[in-house]
Amino acid sequence: MRKILVVGAGQSGLQLALGLQSNGYEVTLMSNRTADEIRTGRVMSTQCMFHTALQHERDLQLNFWESQAPKIEGLGVSVAGPGSWGEGPAARAIDWLGHLDGFAQSVDQRVKMAGWMETFAQRGGQLVIHGAAVGDLDYFSRTYDLVLVSAGKGELVQMFGRDPERSPYSEPQRALAVSYVHGMGPRPEHPDTEAVRCNLVPGVGELFVMPCLTTSGRADILFWEGIPGGPLDVFDGVKDPAEHLSLTLGLMEKYTPWEYARAREVELTDAGGVLSGRYAPTVRNPVGRLPGGGLVLGVADVVVANDPITGQGSNSAAKCAAAYLASILEHGDKEFDEDWMRATFDRYWATAQHVTKWTNAMLAPPPEHILGLIGAAGQLPPVADRFANGFNDPADFENFFYEPEKTAAYLAEVSGA
Known part of the structure; x- marks a missing residue:
């Protein structure tokens, strides 16, 4: 049985830990807070999740609050x-x-993360309440087949260097x-x-x-x-x-x-x-190198942190967990080496790059053709619907959003001009 350590009990870390657990892996989850501390603590995000991300939860039968939450x-x-x-x-x-x-x-993450954490423990998962430092991971990397870091704040993030080519903003x-x-x-x-x-x-x-x-x-x-x-x-x-x-x-x-x-x-x-x-939107190198030579793989907003202006944080976290889970299952009993880690991140980046491009575009003052598109949506319901559904699948914005020529062609097609 393969042993995997997941550090951080947010959307991605817990979804991944529960997914691995249901596939027979021996999983340890480290959280700096207990389920009760999370439930009675401060809100953590706005976490509006769209269809594809919700489906990843359904696939793992983790959609515990679907009947209660507003649709x-x-x-x-x-x-x-x-x-x-x-x-x-x-x-x-x-x-x-x-x-x-x-x-x-x-679903308020205080409700979801506390509930998922209790489910993980009830199903026999090893739950460690401890704020992990780099030194801890140095030790653990020798006893686990794979260490995944999904704690998006603190000193652990510093192990993953900023990717300047993919991070146009250095300030919030x-x-x-x-x-x-x-x-x-x-x-x-x-x-x-x-x-x-x-x-x-x-x-x-x-x-x-x-x-x-x-x-x-x-x-x-x-x-x-x-x-x-x-x-x-x-x-x-x-x-x-x-x-x-x-x-x-x-x-x-x-x-x-x-x-x-x-x-x-x-x-x-x-x-x-x-x-x-506030925080600066940042894409980071996905592989962290420990002082003792071990490697760890960054997860979700540890490696791709976008501004919440497009509401993609929890969606991206769910999609990252689903992509990583598939890569781990497909890898079987082979070593989780650096090449595998980079390929696993690239699989997630194939969708995440569209989120990052769109989010960074929305942070800037809108160009004339975008103002025209948003205005046209008021007269053309198909445009409004397509823009709304872009929150579920940001890759679609490539087809009608960024380039004035594509926007004009799309609006002409919809209006019958």
């Missing part, structure tokens, strides 16, 4: 009118809703602020459709609103992405959750009054229901 059937885009918030409420220059081919869902491109709330009303124009709402405020940032399942049941997530140094970049150092929510709502009232109108009565789900921070 997100649409993705809407609203764009605030240019400068209109300076003289009163911001009008919407663009507003539309695209329909997803397969529903999306957001957004300041992030998340609030989980109860009491959010529906959008009056689509009261019966659960949808992710992407509100773009040119030159300022973005507000995302999405339904989710949290520790206290159904909730909504309010998520600001602010351009650093701009008017949304006000959450650093805010320790009081109530103050965090108050700031969030004040910014909504000023920049996205149509969303504020349904948020007047909201309350935080719990004291741990807020999160803020």
Whole structure:
């Protein structure tokens, strides 16, 4: 029986550990927190997962919360009118809703990771509660056939060098602020459709609103992405959750009054229901070299960390776990050497590269043809639907998004021009 160590108990680490376990591998999982500490701690992300990522969970029969979590059937885009918030409420220059081919869902990672971790232990997995350091991995690399590092923060990440060719940004491109709330009303124009709402405020940032399942049941997530140094970049150092929510709502009232109108009565789900921070989008070398000469393979956002502006973090983590699991199973009892590690990462990068390209494009001011595309989606429902489904399959953006000629040809085809 092959012995594998997974360091880090997030979406990718746990999905991979449970997948390997169900295929007869002897798996040890290291987490710096217990399941109870995760469940009662602070929210960790917004984790809206689209059809392909959810299917990876279903394939492993890990979709424990599918019947409870809201089924997100649409993705809407609203764009605030240019400068209109300076003289009163911001009008919407663009507003539309695209329909997803397969529903999306957001399950608070405190619920999912705690539940999955308990399942792993119940199924006989070796669960070690310990914050791993490089020295620990140096020791463990001699006793395991393969060590996978899926803990995306701290000193372990430093083992994986930044890939400058694939990492155009060296600084954070957004300041992030998340609030989980109860009491959010529906959008009056689509009261019966659960949808992710992407509100773009040119030159300022973005507000995302999405339904989710949290520790206290159904909730909504309010998520600001602010351009650093701009008017949304006000959450650093805010320790009081109530103050965090108050700031969030004040910014909504000023920049996205149509969303504020349904948020007047909201309350935080719990004291741990807020999160803020920032990080630079980075692609790293997938193979980490330990002081004793051992090798470890980086997983998910350890090696490909994108800004959450396109909501791809948990989706990418699920896709990475699925790709790595397939590579491990196919490899049989052969040695997990450096060539295998690089080939395994390349298999994941085949899909991840499209996520990175699209996300980095969305962080930059949109060129004229993209503004035209987003505007046209308001008159042409097939365009809105295709854009919405790109969140599930970002590779499709190659066909109609980046190049003005392809965008024009696509719009002409859809409009019958």
